[in-house]
Amino acid sequence: MKAKVHVTLKRGVLDPQGKAIAHALNSLGFDEVLEVRQGKVIELDLRETPPDQVQARLDAMCRALLANTVIEDYRIEL
Numbered sequence: 001m002k003a004k005v006h007v008t009l010k011r012g013v014l015d016p017q018g019k020a021i022a023h024a025l026n027s028l029g030f031d032e033v034l035e036v037r038q039g040k041v042i043e044l045d046l047r048e049t050p051p052d053q054v055q056a057r058l059d060a061m062c063r064a065l066l067a068n069t070v071i072e073d074y075r076i077e078l
Contacts, residue, residue: 001046003058004077007067008039042066054078 009015015037022036049057058076067074 001048001054001078003044003046003054005042005044005058005062005066006039006075006077007042007062007072008037008074010071010073013071039072 009018018036018038021038022033025033025036044058044061046054055076055078062074062076063069
């Protein structure tokens with residue numbers, strides 16, 4: 001089973017890397033870019049897990065290690 005976890009900074013949290021990317025894109029002539037928020041994608045290959053448990057296990061992984069829930073949001077994709 002494969003899963004992807006998308007981790008992004010919460011709204012209101014400063015994103016200096018996003019600002020740097022937006023500035024660089026503007027400097028390259030991409031004036032339509034107003035704001036960039038950057039994040040990360042974590043791909044997981046999982047052993048077969050009962051469907052009623054997989055979401056809870058992935059949520060536990062995110063809260064324990066994959067995301068800093070104080071400043072980051074995450075979304076799980078199976």
